[in-house]
Amino acid sequence: MYKWPYAAWTQASIDAWTLSAEASTVIGMRLAKMALGGPAADQEAQLMVSEKMEAMAELQMKMLTGGLGTTPLSGTQKTLKHYRKKVAANRKRLG
Numbered sequence: 001m002y003k004w005p006y007a008a009w010t011q012a013s014i015d016a017w018t019l020s021a022e023a024s025t026v027i028g029m030r031l032a033k034m035a036l037g038g039p040a041a042d043q044e045a046q047l048m049v050s051e052k053m054e055a056m057a058e059l060q061m062k063m064l065t066g067g068l069g070t071t072p073l074s075g076t077q078k079t080l081k082h083y084r085k086k087v088a089a090n091r092k093r094l095g
Helices: 007-035 038-064 072-094
Strands: none
Touching: 007 038, 007 072, 038 072
16 A cells, blocks of 8 residues: 655644644633733733743753654654643643
8 A cells, every 4th residue: 555655744734733723722812811911911921931931941851862753753743742732731721
């Protein structure tokens, strides 16, 4: 049976698109929360920045320790998985 040689990269592209759609949802939820103002808005803004820094540091550590694999495809797939978990947690928390 013939398998298309770029199937894994096509799936990674679909995963990236899905991540962008999920992140857009979270951005909208965060903006709505911050638009209300008050202490909750301040806390959300601080949480947003700290979460991004933490997610980046975790990903850098994975890269430095070989946790992203040894190929461009595995690095792409694992990076997308890493960020999708973060976005899903935020969506659940904000929802």
